[in-house]
Amino acid sequence: MKKKYKRKEGFRFVFNPPLDAQFSVLMNGRRIDHGLHSCKIVDISPRGMKVFTDLDVYDVFKHSIGMLQLEMHFVLDITKIRAIGQVRWIKNLEPGIHFGLHFANQPGIEELIIREMKSRRRKEVFAEKYI
Structure with missing residues (x-):
């Protein structure tokens, strides 16, 4: 039976529209592709x-989900x-894939994400208030 992944975090910020990013594919901490992919x-x-991406990493690199990592930029x-x-789950959506x-x-990344999201949200609220 497939185990359902359940996150245990207090907040999750949804981007509307989704935010542009790039990634490379790692397996056990080592890069297994050349270049950055859009997502x-x-x-x-x-x-x-x-x-969300158009590249089906699981299909392209032929490794189990538990072994794949994405280095996000x-x-x-x-x-x-x-x-x-670490890739926890993959969901096929036409015309792409959710990971x-x-x-x-x-821990440094966690703190940086919180700090950057606070700063971003302050700017969004200010823009909504005065536009």
């Missing part, structure tokens, strides 16, 4: 994110963030 961040929390507000996410990523053992 969209659907939502994010300090310890993970949901990503993205900007939430002003800082370029590089975080490694659930978990950022394990990266």
Whole structure:
């Protein structure tokens, strides 16, 4: 029986529209492809994110989900963030794929995501208030 992944976090921020990002594919911490692939961040929390892409990483690289990691490159507000996410689940959607990523053992990334999201949200609220 397939185990359903249940996250245990207090907040998750949904981007509407999704946020542009890039990723490379890792297996056991080593890069297994050459180059960056385009994707969209659907939502994010300090310890993970949901990503949409046209590239079916599981099919292309022929490895089990538990072995695949994505090295994400993205900007939430002003800082370029590089975080490694363990692929927890994959959902096929036409015409692409959703991935659930978990950022394990990266406390600096958790703090940076929180700080950047606070700054981004302040700017959004200010813009909504005065536009």
